[in-house]
Amino acid sequence: MAMHVFLAGGTGAVGRLLLPLLLDAGHRVTAASRTPRGIAWLRAQGAEAVRLDMFDRAGVLDAVAAAAPQVIVHQLTALADANLADNARIRREGTRNLVDAAHRAGVERIVAQSISWAYEPGEGPATEETALDTDAPEPRATSVDGVLALERAVAELPEHVILRYGMFHGPGTWYEPDGPVAGRLRRGELAADGSVTSFLHVADAARAALAALDWPSGVVNVVDDEPAAAHDWMPVLARALGVPAPAPSQGRPGWARGADDTRARTAYGWQPREGSWRDCFERLAADRPTVPVTAHAGAAR
Numbered sequence: 001m002a003m004h005v006f007l008a009g010g011t012g013a014v015g016r017l018l019l020p021l022l023l024d025a026g027h028r029v030t031a032a033s034r035t036p037r038g039i040a041w042l043r044a045q046g047a048e049a050v051r052l053d054m055f056d057r058a059g060v061l062d063a064v065a066a067a068a069p070q071v072i073v074h075q076l077t078a079l080a081d082a083n084l085a086d087n088a089r090i091r092r093e094g095t096r097n098l099v100d101a102a103h104r105a106g107v108e109r110i111v112a113q114s115i116s117w118a119y120e121p122g123e124g125p126a127t128e129e130t131a132l133d134t135d136a137p138e139p140r141a142t143s144v145d146g147v148l149a150l151e152r153a154v155a156e157l158p159e160h161v162i163l164r165y166g167m168f169h170g171p172g173t174w175y176e177p178d179g180p181v182a183g184r185l186r187r188g189e190l191a192a193d194g195s196v197t198s199f200l201h202v203a204d205a206a207r208a209a210l211a212a213l214d215w216p217s218g219v220v221n222v223v224d225d226e227p228a229a230a231h232d233w234m235p236v237l238a239r240a241l242g243v244p245a246p247a248p249s250q251g252r253p254g255w256a257r258g259a260d261d262t263r264a265r266t267a268y269g270w271q272p273r274e275g276s277w278r279d280c281f282e283r284l285a286a287d288r289p290t291v292p293v294t295a296h297a298g299a300a301r
């Protein structure tokens with residue numbers, strides 16, 4: 001059924017891939033951005049756009065009331081500078097404002113972005129029933145508290161889907177060949193230890209958000225099905241990037257355990273179309289130019 005969607009975070013890593021999916025599926029979309037550039041981009045895609053800072057409470061209340069959507073999709077993060085305190089603030093205050101706006105406007109349904117690595121320490125991948133890591137020390141406590149605040153606020157709406165996404169890779173993410181993870185690998189700053197990560201291609205994150213418009217209320221891990229220790233995935237990424245892999249080691253923080261995707265797969269019939277992190281990192285290797293880009297550019301001058 002076509003719906004009117006209010007998309008918060010439509011210019012972000014997931015939002016910019018999700019917007020065309022929503023429009024192609026026949027949904028009407030009102031999307032928000034803080035910047036003229038964001039507004040212009042949203043309009044060019046075919047969305048109705050509102051200039052809005054999610055910390056402007058009155059503005060959020062007015063914008064959602066004016067749009068009167070049937071569902072809110074929350075893809076807000078504040079990670080452009082990888083600042084976890086900023087991100088916790090948007091989770092706490094931005095979500096509070098959005099949910100209060102939903103209450104006022106009579107919006108009953110929300111789909112929201114969360115993460116799958118806020119679980120308490122333990123052995124093996126965490127399921128949705130695993131408790132969140134409320135005893136974590138700082139700086140992790142700031143992130144977990146932000147996640148808790150987001151998820152609690154979102155769950156106030158009668159229909160709510162909380163997408164606990166894996167660690168994104170793919171275009172526009174930290175794992176791009178010229179992104180910060182590649183940079184740290186090149187500089188030898190990363191440890192290939194036993195820390196387990198559940199990954200997710202960002203295009204699959206967008207597809208899951210579209211599908212979640214029809215999913216039942218609750219939390220769901222949206223991750224690929226290959227939780228991997230750093231000493232397993234890092235050599236594959238290093239090989240793809242053409243840089244030396246760090247020496248493998250053991251040990252991990254207890255919370256670095258990955259997440260279980262059984263609910264998404266079996267109850268909702270969802271699976272990543274891009275494959276696992278392994279497939280995607282290996283594809284990066286296939287795409288890597290055999291002549292270094294800088295040498296090629298120099299030769300052309």
Ligand SMILES: NC(=O)c1ccc[n+]([C@@H]2O[C@H](COP(=O)([O-])OP(=O)(O)OC[C@H]3O[C@@H](n4cnc5c(N)ncnc54)[C@H](OP(=O)(O)O)[C@@H]3O)[C@@H](O)[C@H]2O)c1
Nearest residue numbers: 009011012013033034038054077078079080167168173174
């Ligand atoms: N699960 C994960 O691994 C995960 C999750 C999220 C992000 N990341 C990573 O973090 C990096 C940055 O993410 P990103 O590119 O999505 O950028 P971002 O800076 O986190 O912004 C995401 C979205 O939130 C919106 N936003 C942020 N603060 C806002 C505010 N105060 N008011 C209104 N809108 C606000 C932005 O809109 P405007 O800027 O247009 O206003 C944008 O649409 C990427 O590398 C991404 O992969 C990873």
